[in-house]
Amino acid sequence: VVRLPGLTLPGLANAHSHAFHRALRGRAQAGPGSFWTWREAMYGVAGSLDPERYFRLARATFAEMALAGITCVGEFHYLHHGPDGRPYDDPTAMAGAVVAAAREAGPRITLLDTLYLTSTVDGGALAGVQRRFGDATVSAWAQRRGRLDPGPGVVVGAAAHSVRAVPADALAALAATVDGPVHVHLSEQPAENEACQRRYGCSPTELLARSGLLRPGTTAVHATHLSTVDIELLGSSGACVCLCPTTERDLADGIGPARALADAGVPLCLGSDSHAVIDLLEEARALELNERLASLERGRFTTGELLTAATLAGHRSLGWPDAGRLAVGARADLVTVRLDSVRTAGGAPDIAAVYSAGAADVTHVVIDGRVVVRDGRHTAVDAAAELAAILPR
Numbered sequence: 001v002v003r004l005p006g007l008t009l010p011g012l013a014n015a016h017s018h019a020f021h022r023a024l025r026g027r028a029q030a031g032p033g034s035f036w037t038w039r040e041a042m043y044g045v046a047g048s049l050d051p052e053r054y055f056r057l058a059r060a061t062f063a064e065m066a067l068a069g070i071t072c073v074g075e076f077h078y079l080h081h082g083p084d085g086r087p088y089d090d091p092t093a094m095a096g097a098v099v100a101a102a103r104e105a106g107p108r109i110t111l112l113d114t115l116y117l118t119s120t121v122d123g124g125a126l127a128g129v130q131r132r133f134g135d136a137t138v139s140a141w142a143q144r145r146g147r148l149d150p151g152p153g154v155v156v157g158a159a160a161h162s163v164r165a166v167p168a169d170a171l172a173a174l175a176a177t178v179d180g181p182v183h184v185h186l187s188e189q190p191a192e193n194e195a196c197q198r199r200y201g202c203s204p205t206e207l208l209a210r211s212g213l214l215r216p217g218t219t220a221v222h223a224t225h226l227s228t229v230d231i232e233l234l235g236s237s238g239a240c241v242c243l244c245p246t247t248e249r250d251l252a253d254g255i256g257p258a259r260a261l262a263d264a265g266v267p268l269c270l271g272s273d274s275h276a277v278i279d280l281l282e283e284a285r286a287l288e289l290n291e292r293l294a295s296l297e298r299g300r301f302t303t304g305e306l307l308t309a310a311t312l313a314g315h316r317s318l319g320w321p322d323a324g325r326l327a328v329g330a331r332a333d334l335v336t337v338r339l340d341s342v343r344t345a346g347g348a349p350d351i352a353a354v355y356s357a358g359a360a361d362v363t364h365v366v367i368d369g370r371v372v373v374r375d376g377r378h379t380a381v382d383a384a385a386e387l388a389a390i391l392p393r
């Protein structure tokens, strides 16, 4: 008999991750700039990785996720090719590294293999490090993706990077060739909306709808700068929205219309995206606290809604409908949050878990019946030591 003192939740799903962005934490957060200047720093890291280094960085990052109670991750993977844009001898080497990293670190993975064709909405050619992200055509991307042999316990999904990186005809081609989970960055920045209006005469959300991509199984990531029409379109489509509040605040993206989306019928899930923070409980409470800042009202979401976003909705977005709830027949993912820490002592369990606890209060994590974290320690990976070794000061 194993006792799990505290509050045991279903597994937390991190529905939007770029594992290699973890290298930017504690480096790219200070100083002036915007999303676009941050992106230059991110390209610097992307240029420095090969499959071996990518594997080590991703394994440590996924281990940090396991320590935070994340039992499933959606890796939005676009760093496909060698430094000059030429495929590796094994064209799936980078994707394979990410899948192997997750397998060693514990969380189940949905690999969202990403289509990335252009540098601007107007169809600018990929240049510099962006060449590592690009397959020349939709069919070349589909062919490489088809070669992935991830083994059991992995979902291979798809992603269109954004309307910046995927032209309308390619969005439609992707929609026609893929079933299963499809993720896409949507309206993270006003500049993307403006460029889309100039090129196509519509918003990015309307472009996805025209392309056949707004449908059940699709997850729109960020959805920060939306019109009323966009929100209605998303609400009637069956698509899900993944908000990434800690990244959106770090990158000065803005606050997305979370309550309006939920009221329109859009399921909401959560991701740590750039990994400025890896803490799904923090993402969950940020959903409500951002709403309070924007609306000047409290209680916009119930704790139940916030926990559903962090668990069940994220798993559904990633193609794991049998996870994210504690029930007979569901996957044995268990996340225990201590209620006797200096942060959580004295609180009601559900309120303390959402509003007071953090990743440091996660003591035990079981993934598919396997103990991955015991007494706050990862059973296989020393994530802090690994990160310090890979990312020397």
Ligand SMILES: [Zn+2]
Residues within 6 Å of the ligand: 016, 018, 076, 185, 221, 273, 274
């Ligand atoms: Zn992202």
